[in-house]
Amino acid sequence: MELLTFQDLQLNNKMPVYVQIALYVKRRILLKWAVSGDKLPSRRDIAMQLNINPNTVQKAFKLMEDEGYVRTSSTLGSVIYLDDEIYGRIESELTKEMVAEFIAQAKEANLSFKKTVELISELWE
Amino acid sequence: MLELKYVEKSFGQSRPILHVRDLRIPSGEIVGVLGENGSGKTTLLKAIMGLGEVKYRDIAINGRPVQEQYDQLAFITEEGSYIPKLTPLQYADFLAAFYPRFDLVYYNKLLKFYELEPNKRIRTFSRGQKSKLEISAGMAKGAKYILMDEPFLGKDMFTRRDFLKLMIGNLKGDETILIVTHHLDEIETVIDRALIMSRGRIEADFYMDDLREQGKDLTAIMAEKAGYKPDRYKTVLE
Incomplete structure (x- = not known):
């Protein structure tokens, strides 16, 4: 179980920030740098890594959960979840x-x- | 929700220095207040804080007049809102009496981080130390509405970066922040929303995500709203 970091995500001005965060996670998944079970940092840690509003990170989590590849529980926090379809x-x-x-x-x-x-x-x- | 129903500052018959109507800022938003020097940014923040005289002022927080709840607001300003004859620790007592949610532990941590002497009179501090004290006090007030006027002024890159991280790390999600700054590049991903002021009025008010979706750039919009002429400098060189 690895912990994803967002330190090397360079934010651009062409896309909403929360979309860029989700895209960054999807790219890691595509390259298999992120796999099922990998943990995501807390919303606050991601906000501090990227210098963004924690509410923006919350929006990114909502999107990633809706798209199915991030699952959040009170015991495990947020983890990557993948099956063949996703x-x-x-x-x-x-x-x-x-x-x-x-x-x-x-x-x-x-x-x-x-x-x-x-x-x-x-x-x- | 911070609601500026009507605010006007003016002298005699001349054009108002500040004229804002129906500005609503929901809780949790980080708003950049941008614009050229003299466009009314500081005057706007001061009007919210009840500092300086205004002609009309109808401002509410969650439906109640702002005058009844200044303990909800913190104002971090380059001019300094501390009491110079006190030491940082004495000042903390003063803050704790006025702000019921004042966080002494966090305040002391910030003093230590910024290497500020807790038992020396603030008056004897350097300019940089004074502004670090201002930030420490402002952030520890536990206010839900934080107004910042040029918190980066005169600070080096790393101090600015640390400040942003400290600010972000301390947010609980329901704070509303208005930040006046010229450092666009450093705050454009931090802010949710931008107000561009010109001649005392809000010329543009938009969400950063909408701006990005439209493929537009903050600097270009600022130049347009401020009436900046990119070729005008040539008149000097000719």
């Missing part, structure tokens, strides 16, 4: 997002679909 959902969400971002950049640079696919095949290895 992991699959996170995987497809994040990978699709990553590719969509790449496509948007390619389009901005006026690359055609054909040219983009050619470049991917060339640079893949």
Whole structure:
């Protein structure tokens, strides 16, 4: 059982902070740096690590609990909970997002679909 | 809920120095009060605290007039609200008598953290020490409404960072904080909401999450609301 830390999360100004916290946890899950049973720090500790309002952290927990990969109990605090279905959902969400971002950049640079696919095949290895 | 129904400060026929109407701040919000120098930020905080004369003032906390419940409020100001002839420990007695939730243990911890001499008269402290005492007292009052006027003024980066962490670590979630500062980069993730003031009025009032969702940037909005002209400096160089 590891304890997640948020020290290396660099907050940006493009997304609500509570969404960034949830996304950070999902990325760790996708990379398998966070697994079922791992503990999350207290809301206050996360707030202090990130210099944010504890109410914002509370909002992030609500989102993560609603999305299913964080469970909170009075005895264990908040822990990561994953099953195949939840992991699959996170995987497809994040990978699709990553590719969509790449496509948007390619389009901005006026690359055609054909040219983009050619470049991917060339640079893949 | 802090509710400013109507506040006006003005002299004679001239344009009001402060004019605020129907501003509601629910409990638990951390609000940045931003704007250029002279835009009315400090005047706004002082008006809430009942400091200085105003023409009209209708301010309520949870539906009751603010005048009846100053023990709910703490004001941390660069000007200093302590009593200079007292020592920090004597000042603590004074605070404990006025603020029923004053936390002496926390106050002493802060004095120790800031390496402040508990038995020396505050008057003899350096400017930096005085402002650290101001912060220690303000944070230990146990107030649910904390107003801060430039708490970072003249402080180095690490002192500012420690201060933010101490403040955040001490929040119980139901405190309402209004913070006047020019250090946008350091507070833009801390604050939930921003009020941008210009010429005594609130020109913009928005939640930071909404701003981010719209892909907008705090500095750009500040420049727009304050009427900042990015090329004007060139007139000097030409």
